[in-house]
Amino acid sequence: MSAAIEILAGLAILAGSFVVGTAALGLLRLRDPFLRMHAATKAGVVGSGLIVIGAALAIGGAAALVLGVLCVVFLLVTSPIASHALGRAAYVSGAPIAPETFADALGGILPRNVFDIAPGRTTRSRNPGDAASALPLISSGVHVMTALESSRAFESPTAAAAPLRSMTVWLPGGDCQDAAIRTAIALADANGAKLVGLSALDSTAGERAEMVPVGGLAWSKWLGDRARLAQRERSALALAAFETHTRNARGDVTLRHAEGPLDRVLAHAAGNDLIVVPAFVDHAGRNAHDAEELAAKFSARGAGPVLRVSRPVDTVRRVVLPVSVGDASARAVQTLIRTGLWRDAAIGVVPVGAPTDELALTVARHVELLGAHGFRAAETPAIDPDADRDSIEPLLARADACVAAGLIGRRGAFDVFRLDPVEFAAARVSLFLLP
Amino acid sequence: MTFLTLALGIAFVTLGLATGAVAWRLFRGPSTADRAIATDMLGLLAICFAAAFAAATGVRAYLDVAFGVALIAFLAAVSFGVLLERASLRPRGRE
Numbered sequence: 001m002s003a004a005i006e007i008l009a010g011l012a013i014l015a016g017s018f019v020v021g022t023a024a025l026g027l028l029r030l031r032d033p034f035l036r037m038h039a040a041t042k043a044g045v046v047g048s049g050l051i052v053i054g055a056a057l058a059i060g061g062a063a064a065l066v067l068g069v070l071c072v073v074f075l076l077v078t079s080p081i082a083s084h085a086l087g088r089a090a091y092v093s094g095a096p097i098a099p100e101t102f103a104d105a106l107g108g109i110l111p112r113n114v115f116d117i118a119p120g121r122t123t124r125s126r127n128p129g130d131a132a133s134a135l136p137l138i139s140s141g142v143h144v145m146t147a148l149e150s151s152r153a154f155e156s157p158t159a160a161a162a163p164l165r166s167m168t169v170w171l172p173g174g175d176c177q178d179a180a181i182r183t184a185i186a187l188a189d190a191n192g193a194k195l196v197g198l199s200a201l202d203s204t205a206g207e208r209a210e211m212v213p214v215g216g217l218a219w220s221k222w223l224g225d226r227a228r229l230a231q232r233e234r235s236a237l238a239l240a241a242f243e244t245h246t247r248n249a250r251g252d253v254t255l256r257h258a259e260g261p262l263d264r265v266l267a268h269a270a271g272n273d274l275i276v277v278p279a280f281v282d283h284a285g286r287n288a289h290d291a292e293e294l295a296a297k298f299s300a301r302g303a304g305p306v307l308r309v310s311r312p313v314d315t316v317r318r319v320v321l322p323v324s325v326g327d328a329s330a331r332a333v334q335t336l337i338r339t340g341l342w343r344d345a346a347i348g349v350v351p352v353g354a355p356t357d358e359l360a361l362t363v364a365r366h367v368e369l370l371g372a373h374g375f376r377a378a379e380t381p382a383i384d385p386d387a388d389r390d391s392i393e394p395l396l397a398r399a400d401a402c403v404a405a406g407l408i409g410r411r412g413a414f415d416v417f418r419l420d421p422v423e424f425a426a427a428r429v430s431l432f433l434l435p
Numbered sequence: 436m437t438f439l440t441l442a443l444g445i446a447f448v449t450l451g452l453a454t455g456a457v458a459w460r461l462f463r464g465p466s467t468a469d470r471a472i473a474t475d476m477l478g479l480l481a482i483c484f485a486a487a488f489a490a491a492t493g494v495r496a497y498l499d500v501a502f503g504v505a506l507i508a509f510l511a512a513v514s515f516g517v518l519l520e521r522a523s524l525r526p527r528g529r530e
Contacts, residue, residue, distance in 0.1 A: 007438055007439075009439055013443060020479070024452070024453030027457055033466060036469060040473075040476040044479040047479070048483045054486070055486040055497075058439055063495065081509070082512035086475060089516040093523035096466070
């Protein structure tokens with residue numbers, strides 16, 4: 001083998017392994033099955049093709065070269081077919097689409113199932129009344145048809161119009177639980193969405209991770225037992241409330257129970273279009289505020305759109321959307337568009353901070369984008385965080401709902417003197433939508 | 436043979452790391468579609484391993500192995516896709 005061919009083979013193998021490594025990294029890090037497949041199939045074919053060519057060159061001889069070229073041609077022909085089949089299956093099975101993807105080009109063309117990460121865990125399904133159970137398939141968004149006739153037969157406008165197809169309402173107990181359940185049921189009924197009541201217990205509550213003094217172990221265990229007992233009582237009350245409220249619900253309502261640390265329990269709610277969470281509680285059902293709240297933690301873990309409810313609202317008329325320069329407010333706007341909530345409400349896009357050109361441009365873009373998606377959005381007078389508190393409060397206090405990227409906004413150096421509109425809204429506004 | 440040996444060494448390490456990443460995705464999910472995609476990618480990695488091994492040992496039979504794995508990986512991916520699609524189109528909760 002000549003040196004040139006050897007170097008060529010080495011270069012091909014190096015390039016191929018680089019591409020394969022990149023593809024694996026994409027499979028690991030990208031955010032939804034479709035993006036992952038984009039990385040895996042395209043890059044994977046180029047990578048393995050290059051390695052096979054390199055190997056054929058290294059071995060040398062006509063037979064090896066023919067076999068290598070044949071292998072590459074075969075990969076090029078079959079890979080699009082395989083990835084098409086997998087992508088179609090992922091779409092039909094309702095795999096979640098990352099929020100960065102705006103358009104769903106297949107919406108209304110292929111049937112799309114309600115995503116359920118663990119169908120075996122559903123404890124029971126209830127269809128109250130005979131009249132209601134005649135139409136359960138349409139109301140739950142599950143469409144039955146064979147793959148062949150799907151492209152023509154799928155013209156049901158209800159499924160295409162409703163952006164909310166599956167919802168979870170979290171049942172940790174607490175003062176706002178009743179409001180959360182009522183809001184979730186009203187939304188599920190309006191959208192024909194499948195509703196799951198998830199009663200999640202923190203089995204690690206009260207356990208102390210740090211060292212305990214001598215003789216303190218029994219005391220720590222006793223405290224943990226007490227905490228779990230109180231939590232079970234709150235949870236039982238919440239379950240009873242859910243049972244009472246869903247007795248007359250029309251749609252597909254199920255109940256699940258899970259115990260464990262927050263991350264593990266949160267996996268049960270993955271892929272939902274909306275998670276409804278009562279305000280001011282943490283995972284163990286205790287009172288909590290700001291970053292300790294369930295809603296803030298879900299949002300920080302990227303669990304999907306979270307609706308935090310503190311009081312029930314019949315009709316949402318006024319929505320505020322505090323906008324500051326940066327990615328955060330853009331994420332809030334995307335979430336609002338994706339969930340399709342409050343289309344009939346007046347959405348006030350509130351500039352926060354000093355009036356700069358960048359802020360004005362951001363606000364104008366958000367208003368335009370919301371308007372293009374059919375929302376009634378308008379710019380409102382700006383809020384200056386350093387200004388007088390009394391003049392700002394009326395702007396926010398009248399709102400029924402607020403959309404923001406987090407429960408805690410950006411604080412200045414002296415947060416004693418500044419009014420953070422997001423925190424202000426988190427304490428007072430009844431409905432709070434988080435990405 | 437030095438440059439090719441070096442390239443093969445780097446390639447084997449990269450492929451090993453890639454296999455780890457793909458295996459993690461296969462284990463973690465979260466959805467069935469993710470696992471199917473990871474399985475498909477594992478097939479591609481097997482092709483790469485067989486080809487790199489062929490280059491390292493100089494035995495042409497390993498290239499035949501790569502070709503065979505490519506064939507089987509294609510069939511597996513297509514049948515996974517069809518299976519997943521059928522399974523999710525079945526009405527749930529009334530079996």
